[in-house]
Amino acid sequence: MAHPITPKSSSPVGESKPRIDAREKVTGAALYADDIQFGNKLLYARIKRSPYPHALIKKIDVSRALALPGVKAVVTGQDFPGFIGLYLKDRHIFCRERVRYVGDPVAGVAAINPETAEKAVNLIDVEYEVLEPVFDPEFGASPQAPVLHPELGQYIVASFILPRPGSNISNHFKIRKGDVSSAWQKCSKVIERKYRIPHIQHVPIEPHVAIAKVEESGEATLWDSSQSPFAQRDLIAETLGIPQSKMRVIAPLVGGGFGGKAGVSMESLAVAIASKVRGYPVKLLLTREEEFFTAFVRQGLVATFKMGCDVDGKLLAMQNTFFWDGGAYTEYGVNITRAAGYSCTGPYEVPNVHTDSYCVYTNHPVGGPMRGFGMPEMHSGLEQCIDELAHEIGMDAVEFRRRNCLKGGSILPTGGRMHPTGLSECLEKAAEAIDWGRKAQPSAPNKRRGKGLALMWKAPAMPGNAGSSAWIELAEDGTLTLGVGCQDIGQGAFTVAAQMAAAAFGVPYESVRVATPVDTRYSPYEWQTVASRITWSTGNAIIAAAQDARRQVLNLVARAWGETTDDLDIVNGMVVSFKSEREIPVKDFAVAGLPKPDGNGWMGGPIIGRGNFIPADVTGLDPETGQGEHAVVHFTTGAQAIELEVDLDTGRIEILKGVAAFDVGKAINPELVKAQMEGGLIQGISSALFERLQLKDGVVQNASFVDYRIATSSDLPKSVQSIIVEVPQADGPWGARGIGEHSMVPTLPAIANAIYDAIGIRFEGPPFTAEKIYLAMLDAGIVK
Amino acid sequence: MAFHEISLTVNGSLEQVRVPSNLTLMRLLRESLALTGTKNGCSAGECGACTVLLNGEPVNSCMVLAVECDGAEVITVEGLASDGQLNPVQAAMMQAGGVQCGFCTPGMLISARALLDRNPDPGEDEISEALVGNLCRCTGYIRILESIKEAAKLQATRA
Incomplete structure (x- = not known):
């Protein structure tokens, strides 16, 4: 393929420029979707939800709700027959015949205030016929389980997703490489382990919110907190039967996403309700409680790993089986299970691989994308097994990883070859920073100290043709306006986009502004802000747009000066000639053009550059x-790498030190890269020590910040070190690749390995709460 | 629903408003006064995103009824800067990289302001304790704590 060419001029790329949005965010001026004022015509929506995990809807009576003064509309599934979903269209906007999780939307109300809407919801009468639920993915995948989606065979599905109609398996991804069965005999040691990773939730501090307005003409506008305005335009329009061009999504700043605001979830409810009260804006704001059980959750995983190595510690075979608890709908989750399948070996070269990754429907909350897209869950068990296997053959765990980890050219589980990678360098640097191999004394007699380390890999999981685009426009004052369709969800996408545009075109960073908010009517297309793909994919589109604009500028000036473009450059907003040493500020002609050399008339015109990018060489499997x-x-x-102490009196774990080393190809903004590494580390620690959705008969028991604890400012390690490794990505802008998700992938297994190092105990799954640790120490006779 | 006439000072301006008994201070600020810098993260007093200064003390404004604020003085994130000059907590938060998605930022800044008003030179433990009621999911808190140390220094040099 013709890879995009990265411009030579690189400043201000590689510099830690201040965030473009910092000032508006510290002054309270930054606008989020719930901050937009819609005046007194605004209606408030609430949702009637299923109290049962699995049931048939026999009858819905909305008459009492409709009769309540102040209620403007009541809708049910009968109003909206279409299916919706990203990779597998397996859900309706509102349930029609069947409910599949506690919280499944059954009806919606729009009313003049939130209190009236809530009252109306309680006046809707629904008769159900309760059915047998499925709560365990292994059982769910078996022929004995009740089938939750009998229509699975009729659903529209992406070509690379492989459902098994007649079962609860909505995707079955297989790796068959080499010959596992004969390889076991050649192994010096083989271990087999089972791990259970519970559901967790993204917990953005900003809850999901969507405000929709449908005009009399049928044109719809959606304002929402969204990682995926363009995907929402496409999917909601299609499901409601309106043309994509008549569906507009305006997406202001996002108050935390972590994947939970990707694809389409509650946003379609707001548009559907608004379509029945035309001309009125309708706001649906999830309560914090709803956020925990009706927004996407991270899928649960039951994983078995069997792996073996020879006497020298060389990995010979792996046989892995993943049962993913996909929840009631797996329209997005199916691709998580695929990603885990093609990444199933972790970042190791293994000649013989046999993997089955099953996405299984259950009557749990809807599984969806969350930071890492299956990788934190999968690596949690895998990276513990790597440690165990190393111990079994008496080899140091870092040495074992050194021998087996992927290098450039290594054969991947899918058969192709690994590109150049700094994984070995990350391993060495993390080991060095944690002082691997040396055991420090515990800080007190009642404490045990341990160290652990884990590796990771992750690819952007997306369709092979996920596209990005960008435009660049110049103003009379010399400012460059950059249009992008990616979203700033806190990671700093707009800042990095501005840096790349500045560097690629030739203006100072401070001269770039980003056209926000993202608005599908005016912003250029972007597939979704997911998969840690923005710096790389949008970055390439920005470079293309900048080069397009440069070409226009340089051609114009070359003509005006009678020179060739080879002798011209744009530096700090000035066109300069290396030949004649003439110079002219871009702003002098960016809008008004230049006089023709003979003085008769004008040439040029407003400069606008455009660029796009699509991955060209992803092949099917x-x-x-x-x-x-x-x-x-x-x-x-x-x-x-993690160093921690276990308190023998309480079982409490204290993380003393956390070290992260990632190969980002090229850090466009090193401090923002480190900020991602820090935030991911703490989110990883939080998921390891505290987090689990407590599901009982399909009901989330801990749907509040009090009962679902996340890390606070008092839970930080004493020391955190973030190390940037840069082995360039051939087709990345300036060599860059993503880092957003990766930073929480190896945290949990690194902690688990450190706990083992400290007390010699492994657990089937997190969270590693003080109670769990203490009871295990009691069982093991470590404490009495 | 009973309504009440109240007056209160918000960021230095006197406001006279008619509020229903069940209206929270958070909703008064966000909806009636359009001061949307104060964020709604849980409406249950658990996340700290709606923290404001009420008569100088940090409170979760979702847990305070507007009617209780008759005669009170309220400072929100919009009231931290004066005459275009950022408050030291704001300037430091920008410089030290304490901002990511920005949704917890207003509450963090108010809690930080309250801390520095109590103690202009707080230690590390005191800082992390002061922010324990303000949840953040992006930053891992590291740069936020750093910002507040910087803010204390900046404030000392300005004074």
Whole structure:
């Protein structure tokens, strides 16, 4: 393929420029979707939700709700027959015949205030016939389980997702590489382990909110907190039967996403309700409680790993089986299970691989994308097994990883070859920073100290043709306005986009502004802000747009000066000639053009550059073997190491030190890269020590910040170190690849390995709460 | 629903408003006064995103009824800067990289302001304790704590 060419001029790329949005965010001026004022015509929506995990809807009576003064509309599934979903269209906006989780939307109300809407919801009478639920993915995948989606065979599905109609398996991804069965005999040691990773939730501090307005003409506008305005435009329009061009999504700043605001979830409810009260804006704001059980959750995972190595510690075979608890709908989750399948070996070269990754429908909350997209869950068990196997053959765990980890050219589980990667360097640097191999004394007699380390890899999981685009426009004052369709969800996308535009065109960073908010009517297309793909993919589109604008500028000036473009450059907003040493500020002609050389008339005109990017060489994988040349665009790799203490009196774990080293190809903004590493580390620590959705008969028991604890300012390690490794990505802008998600992938297994190092105990799954640790120490006779 | 006439000072301006008994201070600020810098993260007093200064003390404004604020003085994030000059907590939060998605930022800044008003030179433990009621999911708090140390220094040099 013709890879985009990265411009030579690189300033201000690689500099830690201040965030473009920092001032508006510290002054309270930053606008989020719930901050937009809609005046007194605004209606408030509330949702009637299923109290049962699995049931048939026999009858819905909305008459009492409709009769309540102040109620403007009541809708049910009968109003909206279409299916919706990203990779597998397996859900309706409102349930029609069947409910599949506690919280499934059954009806919606729009009323003049939130209190009236809530009252009306309680006046809707629904008769159900309760059905047998499925709560365990292993059982759910078995022929004995009740089938939750009998229509699975009729759903529209992406070509690379492989459902098994007649069962609860909505995707079955297989890797068959080499010959596992004969390889076990050649192994010096083989271990087999089972891990259970519970559901957790993204917990953005900003709850989901969507405000929709449908005009009399049928044109719809949606304002929402969104990572995916363009995907929402596409999917909601299609499901409601309106043309995409008549569906407009305006997405202001996002108060935390972590994947939970990707794809489409509650936003379609707001548009559907608004379509029945035309001309009125209708706001749906999830309560914090709803956020925990009706927004996407991270899928649960039951994973078995079998792996073996020879006497020298060389990995010979892996056989992995993943049962993913996909929840009631797996329209997005199916691709998580695929990603885990093609990444199933972790970042190691393994000649013989046999993997089955099953996405299983259950009557749990809807599983969806969350930071890491299956990788934190999968690596949690895998990276503990790597440690165990190393111990079994008496080899140091870092040495074992050194020998087996992927290098440039290594054969991947899907058959292709690994691109150049700094994984080994990340391993060495993380090990060095944690002082691997030396055991420090505990800080007190009642404490045990331990160290652990884990590696990771992750590719952007997306369709092979996920596209990005950008435009660049120049103003009379010389400012460059950059149009992008990516979203700033806190990661700093707009800042990095501005840096790349500045560097690629030739103006100072301070001269770039980003056209926000993202608005599908005016912003250029972007697939979704997910998969840690923005710096790489949008970055390439920005470079293309900048080069387009440069070409226009340089051609114009070359003509005006009678020179060739080869002798011209744009530096700090000035066109300069290396030949004649003439110079002219871009602003002098960016809008008004230049006089023709003969003085008769004008040439040029307003400068506007455009660019796009699409990955060109991702190939499909064989459905039976999972083999293919180029499964994904690239992998970001890295390592984390943890030092901790276990309190023998309480079981409490204190993380003393956390080290992260990731190969980001090129850090466009090093401090923002480190900020991602820090935030991911703490989110990883939080998921390891505190977090679990407590599900009982399909009901989330801990749907509040009090009962679902996340890390606070008092839970930080004493020391955190973030190390940037830069082995360039051939098709990345300035060599960059993503880092957003990766930083929480190896944290949990690094902690689990450190706990083992401290007290010699492993657990089937997190969270590693003080109570769990203490009881295990009691069982093991470590404490009495 | 009973209504009440109240007056209160918000960021230095006197406001006279008619509020229903069940209206929270958070909703008064966000909806009636359009001061949307104060964020709604949970409406249950658990996340700290709606923290404001009420008569100098940090409170979760979602847990305070507007009618209780008759005669009170309220400072929100919009009231931290004066004459275009950022408050030291704001300037430091920008410089030290304490901002990511920005949704917890207003509450963090108010809690930080309250801390520095109590103690202009707080230690590390005191800082993390002061912010324990303000949840953040992006930053891992590291740069936020750093910002507040910087703010204390900046404030000392300005004084």
